[in-house]
Amino acid sequence: MRIVIQRASGAQVIVDGQVTGAFTGPGLVILVGVTHADTPETAAKLADKAYDMRLFDATHAEAAQACLPPGTGKELSAADLGLPVLVISQFTLYANTRKGRRPTWDTAASGDVASPIIDAFAERLIARGVDVQRGVFGADMQVSLTNDGPMTIIVDSSDGAS
Numbered sequence: 001m002r003i004v005i006q007r008a009s010g011a012q013v014i015v016d017g018q019v020t021g022a023f024t025g026p027g028l029v030i031l032v033g034v035t036h037a038d039t040p041e042t043a044a045k046l047a048d049k050a051y052d053m054r055l056f057d058a059t060h061a062e063a064a065q066a067c068l069p070p071g072t073g074k075e076l077s078a079a080d081l082g083l084p085v086l087v088i089s090q091f092t093l094y095a096n097t098r099k100g101r102r103p104t105w106d107t108a109a110s111g112d113v114a115s116p117i118i119d120a121f122a123e124r125l126i127a128r129g130v131d132v133q134r135g136v137f138g139a140d141m142q143v144s145l146t147n148d149g150p151m152t153i154i155v156d157s158s159d160g161a162s
Contacts, residue, residue, distance in 0.1 A: 004031040011145035021133030023084040033093025040120035047124040088135035
């Protein structure tokens, strides 16, 4: 599994002219790519890793109107601040561009494999009480966000990152 985590000050996804997921204020946009060996357990581990990653600071806490306990460090996670997450399926994270000018998608899992794993990723966050917004699996989506920082982190489960 490969995820791209973007710290954002707002984001939305539109499918067929309708907003299917959005948040204002600080939060995370997470693009999720699934490969053949991924499991719901891999998805849960990466969901926790992303949400617990320290990507925010006190200015984000103020913007989120979060009350932090005394002694909280200056590096904060989305979990510390109770921030929303926009989860978007993204098979193109597994593009193979080694040969020629046309990417191949051989390492991306098929929809019948990937969709339930992306659901497991989102469901892990929901189980933690996170406000999870979503794109629509397999749809032509228009995603917009204001990348805050910019801050973009790539996490690949095959790197031992989970």
